[in-house]
Amino acid sequence: MNMLVTAAGVMRVAACRTLGVQRLAPLAAVVSTLIACGAGSSAAWSATAPQAAHADASDDSAFASFDLGMLKSRGIDPKVADFFGRAPRFSEGTRRVTLTVNGRSQGNVEVHFDAEGHVCFNQMLLNQAQLKTPDSRYKSNDSSATPDEDCYDFVAAYPQTEIVLLPNREEVSLLVSSDALRPFSEDVNVYQTGGIAGMFNYEILGLNTQFSGSSSRYYSTDTELGVNAGDWILRSRQSYSAQNESERFQSLYTYAQKTFAPIASTLQVGQINIRNSVFPGEAITGLQLVPEAGLQPKSLGGATVQGIAQSQARVEVRQSGALVHTSLVPSGPFTLPNVQLLNSFTDLDVLVVESSGEEHRFTVPAASLVQTSLSAPGFSMAVGEVRTFGESTMPSPTLVTASSGWLLGQSSTVSAGLMVSDNAYRAGAWTLGTKLGTAASVSARNTLTYAGEEDVMGAQGSLSISSNLSQNINVSANYTRQSDGFRSLHDTVQAPNQDRTNPMTRDQYGIGLGWNDARLGSLTAGYSRSNRFDGQTSNHVNANWSKSFKHATVSLNLSRDLGGRTGSGNGAEQPDQARERNTAMYLTVSVPLGGNRSVSSFASKRDGNTRFGTTFQDYSSDFASYRLSTERDAQQQSFSGDVNMLPRFAQASLGYSRTGADSRTYSGQLRGGVALHGGGVTLSPYPLTDTFGVAKVGDVSGVKLNTPGGPVWTDPWGNAVLPQVNAYGSTPIEIDTKSLPRNVDIQNGFKALSAGRGSVSTLDFPVIKSRxxxxxxxxxxxxxxxxxxxxxxxxxxxxxxxxxxxxxxxxxxxxxxxxxxxxxxxxxxxxxxxxxxxxxxxxxxxxxxxxxxxx
CATH class of the missing domain: 2.60.40.2070 (PapC, C-terminal domain)
Incomplete structure (x- = not known):
C-alpha cells in the first residue's frame, strides 16, 4: 500500500473518500507531477495573495515555470503547465470547497469553475454567502457556464470584490464591500418553506426502589404530538406521572402556530403561554401575536439549573405548579442546561429526590432568570382564558394584554404594555434594556397592579446588571422588590388564604462573580437572599473552582444555606433556631485515560455526613457509554452503574444502584422522536423541534449524518430524520463518508439548509454504487x-x-x-x-x- 500513496490514480481515490465526490477530473491526476516538475510551482499552488476574479494573462509575474522536458518525458501535455502556471486556480468543473466571506466561515458549498478557473456566482453560491443578487444585466451570456443556472459577473457589479483561490486547501475566500452583503430582511426570502409531515416525541422514565420490607415506584411519561403542514405548526404536549398509588396527568399545551415572515410575527392559537415581553407568561386558552424570535437578533432561551446530588437522583423542576423538566442525574454536582420555561418572571421550584428517598428542595429566584440581552422590538397581543395547573377552585378569568417594543439607537430597547381581566385585575409595565459598550448590559423592569377583588394596589421593580470588568473577570447583580399589595394575575386565581401575606416575598437579590486565570484556574460564585413580609429570610451561597493540570483536573463545589430569620407571632424577628443549615461540598479529582475514558475520585460532605467514592466513565463509543461508581460513608457502602445507549433510532439508559444491604434502585429511560413523512415512518434518537427535515441517502442504510442536533443514521430505506433545523438560519448537514459502504460513492457529502419556521425540509444525497x-x-x-x-x-x-x-x-x-x-x-x-x-x-x-x- 505504501507505493500506492504516490500513485496519481490512487491519490484520486483517496481524494474521493476525503472530499465526498464521485471522481475528480482527469487533469487532477497529473497535479502531483506538475508540482514535482515545476520551478516555483509550489508557490503557485500555495499563494494566498488576493487574486482578481479575471486575472490578466499578460502579467508575467503571475506565472510559474515548469520543466517542459520532464513533463514531456512523463507523457503530460505542456499545455497543462500553462493552465496551472498562470495563478492558483481550480480545474474546470464543480468542486465542493470551504467558503469564507470577509473572514467569516460560511460552511462548505459546491462552486462551479469555468475553463479559465473563474468562480461562477450562481444563485446557490450567492445564497450561501449571503450576498446580494446582481441585476439581470450582469448575467453571463455563456449558457454553458454552469449546467444548472446562470452565472453573474459579481466583480463587475461590485468592483471592490476580491477573490482568493486556495486549491491546495480546497477553499475560496471572498472579500466584499458592505453594500454587497444581503440585508437580513432580504435574506428571509431565500428560506425554504412548505412541506408536510407528522411527528411524535416521547420520554419515558421509570424508577423502582426496594427497601427492607417495602418498595417505591415512580413512572413518568412526557409526549408531544404534532403536524407541520404549509408552514403551520400543530403541537400537543402531555405529562403523566405516577408515584406508588398517586397519579397525575397534565395537558401542558395544545396549539396551532404560523409565522408570517413579511411582518416578522408569529400567530399562536390554543393552549399557549403568553410570550409578552413585559408580563409574566401566564398559561391561557386563546390566541396571541408575537414577534418571531428567529427573525430577531436575540431570543429568549432556556434556563440553567445547577445543584448537587448526594447519589443517583431524580430532579424535578416546576414553575407555576407545572412540571417543566424531569431527569436523572448521577451523584455529584449537576447542571441542567436549556430548561424550557413557561415564563422568565416566576421562581423555579427544584426538587432533588435521592435514591434513598431523601428529598432536597431549593428555589431558583425569578430575578436570576432575567435576560440582560435586548428584547425583540415589535408588537405583541394576547387574549384568552387563564389556565391553572394547580388545585385552584377559583373561576378562570378572561384577559387581554398588549405590548410593544421600540429600538432606541443601536444599543437600547424599551417595551411597555397593559393587561386587563374580567376579575377586576389591571396591570401596566415597562422594560428597558441597554448595552453599555461591549462590556456591560443593564435591564430594568417595573410593574404596577390593581387587584379589584381584594381592592389592593401594588408595584414591583427589578434591575439586572452584568459586566466584564476585564478579560478574565465578569460580575452580575440582580435585585427585585415588590410592595405588600402587589399581585400577579396568577395570585388572583388562587384559592383565598387568610394568612396570604406570609408567603409573599418582599425583595430578593443576588450577585455573581466569574474569574479565570491560566495559573490558578477558574472560579464562579454566587449569593442570593430573599426577604418575606412576615420577617422570614433565606440566604444561599454557591461556588465552584476548577483547575486543569497536566494529568488531572480538580474541581471543588460548595453550596450552603446560610440560614435566616423567621417571624414570630408578634411580628418581631428572631434567629431561626429550628432551620437546619444545609451545607454541601463536593471535591473531585479526574484523570483522563485516553479515548474518552476517565477515572475520578471524590469526597463530599453534607451536614456532617462525609462520603468518598470513585467513578469510572467510558464515552469512547457512539453506540454506548457507561459509568461505574462506588461510594462509602461512615455507615454503609453503595454501588451504582448506568449505561447510556444510542442504538441509532432512540436514546435509552439503564441504571442500578445499591445502598447498604437492603436498598436497591433500578431505573430506565427511553427518549426519541418519530417522523411520518412522504417517504414513510422514520425514527429519530432525538426529539423533533418545531422545524425539522428528512434526508435521503439513496437506499443505503446505516449511513451516519452529522447534524446540529447530534449524529443520525439512515434506516433500511435510506431515510434519516433531521431533528433540529435552525429556523431562519443556516443548518449544516454532512455525511460521514467513513460510514458509507465500500461500493458507494456520493457526489456531494455536504449540504446547508436554509428553512423557515414550520417548514419540512427534504434533502437528497444521490449515491452511485461503484466497483x-x-x-x-x-x-x-x-x-x-x-x-x-x-x-x-x-x-x-x-x-x-x-x-x-x-x-x-x-x-x-x-x-x-x-x-x-x-x-x-x-x-x-x-x-x-x-x-x-x-x-x-x-x-x-x-x-x-x-x-x-x-x-
Missing amino acids: RALLHVTDEAGNTIGKGASVFNAQGDFVTTVVEDGKVFISNVELNDALTISLGEEQSCNVSFMLPDEQDLNVYFETANATCSTS
Missing part, C-alpha cells in the same frame, strides 16, 4: 508495462496513467469499457482482464491481472 479494480498489467511476453504510459477508453479519452509495477486503477464504467495503453511512437495495446461476477464488498478495490495485447 473499483487495481490491475497489474503485463504484455504478451509477461513483461510489466512501463510506468507513465497513458490509458485511454474506446472514445480515445484519457483515463489514467500506469504507475509502479504496471499498476492501473480503474472504476465503474471503465471496468466494462475497451481500454488501450499508449506505448509511445504511435504504438498501443489492448487491455484484457476478468473480475468475479460477485463484487467483494469487504475491500475498497479488487485486484486482478491483466494482459495488454498488440494484436
Whole structure:
C-alpha cells in the first residue's frame, strides 16, 4: 500500500473518500507531477495573495515555470503547465470547497469553475454567502457556464470584490464591500418553506426502589404530538406521572402556530403561554401575536439549573405548579442546561429526590432568570382564558394584554404594555434594556397592579446588571422588590388564604462573580437572599473552582444555606433556631485515560455526613457509554452503574444502584422522536423541534449524518430524520463518508439548509454504487508495462496513467469499457482482464491481472 500513496490514480481515490465526490477530473491526476516538475510551482499552488476574479494573462509575474522536458518525458501535455502556471486556480468543473466571506466561515458549498478557473456566482453560491443578487444585466451570456443556472459577473457589479483561490486547501475566500452583503430582511426570502409531515416525541422514565420490607415506584411519561403542514405548526404536549398509588396527568399545551415572515410575527392559537415581553407568561386558552424570535437578533432561551446530588437522583423542576423538566442525574454536582420555561418572571421550584428517598428542595429566584440581552422590538397581543395547573377552585378569568417594543439607537430597547381581566385585575409595565459598550448590559423592569377583588394596589421593580470588568473577570447583580399589595394575575386565581401575606416575598437579590486565570484556574460564585413580609429570610451561597493540570483536573463545589430569620407571632424577628443549615461540598479529582475514558475520585460532605467514592466513565463509543461508581460513608457502602445507549433510532439508559444491604434502585429511560413523512415512518434518537427535515441517502442504510442536533443514521430505506433545523438560519448537514459502504460513492457529502419556521425540509444525497479494480498489467511476453504510459477508453479519452509495477486503477464504467495503453511512437495495446461476477464488498478495490495485447 505504501507505493500506492504516490500513485496519481490512487491519490484520486483517496481524494474521493476525503472530499465526498464521485471522481475528480482527469487533469487532477497529473497535479502531483506538475508540482514535482515545476520551478516555483509550489508557490503557485500555495499563494494566498488576493487574486482578481479575471486575472490578466499578460502579467508575467503571475506565472510559474515548469520543466517542459520532464513533463514531456512523463507523457503530460505542456499545455497543462500553462493552465496551472498562470495563478492558483481550480480545474474546470464543480468542486465542493470551504467558503469564507470577509473572514467569516460560511460552511462548505459546491462552486462551479469555468475553463479559465473563474468562480461562477450562481444563485446557490450567492445564497450561501449571503450576498446580494446582481441585476439581470450582469448575467453571463455563456449558457454553458454552469449546467444548472446562470452565472453573474459579481466583480463587475461590485468592483471592490476580491477573490482568493486556495486549491491546495480546497477553499475560496471572498472579500466584499458592505453594500454587497444581503440585508437580513432580504435574506428571509431565500428560506425554504412548505412541506408536510407528522411527528411524535416521547420520554419515558421509570424508577423502582426496594427497601427492607417495602418498595417505591415512580413512572413518568412526557409526549408531544404534532403536524407541520404549509408552514403551520400543530403541537400537543402531555405529562403523566405516577408515584406508588398517586397519579397525575397534565395537558401542558395544545396549539396551532404560523409565522408570517413579511411582518416578522408569529400567530399562536390554543393552549399557549403568553410570550409578552413585559408580563409574566401566564398559561391561557386563546390566541396571541408575537414577534418571531428567529427573525430577531436575540431570543429568549432556556434556563440553567445547577445543584448537587448526594447519589443517583431524580430532579424535578416546576414553575407555576407545572412540571417543566424531569431527569436523572448521577451523584455529584449537576447542571441542567436549556430548561424550557413557561415564563422568565416566576421562581423555579427544584426538587432533588435521592435514591434513598431523601428529598432536597431549593428555589431558583425569578430575578436570576432575567435576560440582560435586548428584547425583540415589535408588537405583541394576547387574549384568552387563564389556565391553572394547580388545585385552584377559583373561576378562570378572561384577559387581554398588549405590548410593544421600540429600538432606541443601536444599543437600547424599551417595551411597555397593559393587561386587563374580567376579575377586576389591571396591570401596566415597562422594560428597558441597554448595552453599555461591549462590556456591560443593564435591564430594568417595573410593574404596577390593581387587584379589584381584594381592592389592593401594588408595584414591583427589578434591575439586572452584568459586566466584564476585564478579560478574565465578569460580575452580575440582580435585585427585585415588590410592595405588600402587589399581585400577579396568577395570585388572583388562587384559592383565598387568610394568612396570604406570609408567603409573599418582599425583595430578593443576588450577585455573581466569574474569574479565570491560566495559573490558578477558574472560579464562579454566587449569593442570593430573599426577604418575606412576615420577617422570614433565606440566604444561599454557591461556588465552584476548577483547575486543569497536566494529568488531572480538580474541581471543588460548595453550596450552603446560610440560614435566616423567621417571624414570630408578634411580628418581631428572631434567629431561626429550628432551620437546619444545609451545607454541601463536593471535591473531585479526574484523570483522563485516553479515548474518552476517565477515572475520578471524590469526597463530599453534607451536614456532617462525609462520603468518598470513585467513578469510572467510558464515552469512547457512539453506540454506548457507561459509568461505574462506588461510594462509602461512615455507615454503609453503595454501588451504582448506568449505561447510556444510542442504538441509532432512540436514546435509552439503564441504571442500578445499591445502598447498604437492603436498598436497591433500578431505573430506565427511553427518549426519541418519530417522523411520518412522504417517504414513510422514520425514527429519530432525538426529539423533533418545531422545524425539522428528512434526508435521503439513496437506499443505503446505516449511513451516519452529522447534524446540529447530534449524529443520525439512515434506516433500511435510506431515510434519516433531521431533528433540529435552525429556523431562519443556516443548518449544516454532512455525511460521514467513513460510514458509507465500500461500493458507494456520493457526489456531494455536504449540504446547508436554509428553512423557515414550520417548514419540512427534504434533502437528497444521490449515491452511485461503484466497483473499483487495481490491475497489474503485463504484455504478451509477461513483461510489466512501463510506468507513465497513458490509458485511454474506446472514445480515445484519457483515463489514467500506469504507475509502479504496471499498476492501473480503474472504476465503474471503465471496468466494462475497451481500454488501450499508449506505448509511445504511435504504438498501443489492448487491455484484457476478468473480475468475479460477485463484487467483494469487504475491500475498497479488487485486484486482478491483466494482459495488454498488440494484436
